[in-house]
């Protein structure tokens with residue numbers, strides 16, 4: 199238990215450090231005005247969406263980093279790093295883009311495999 203909590207806090211610190219060190223979104227993409235991400239998550243092999251939420255990115259202060267946690271609380275070392283895909287789409291000036299990412303974490307002794315689908319809606323100055 200102690201060991202797991204240590205792992206979790208290490209990961210939390212690591213994430214905080216990456217967020218602090220990452221360039222700001224508005225520095226990387228000065229033309230970006232607003233960004234809205236519609237996030238859907240589903241279990242591997244399932245077609246129905248289990249969770250869906252909308253994330254409004256505060257463009258002026260947000261880090262240029264898009265790392266979303268895995269929605270399965272029993273998943274270890276999972277999560278989704280969509281930074282490259284999001285930044286590439288925004289740099290290309292897209293007003294709508296879709297990204298999908300499978301979780302590489304572990305649930306028990308098997309691979310998690312949950313699929314995250316993100317629809318991004320952006321406006322530019």
Ligand SMILES: [Zn+2]
Nearest residue numbers: 268273276310
């Ligand atoms: Zn996972």
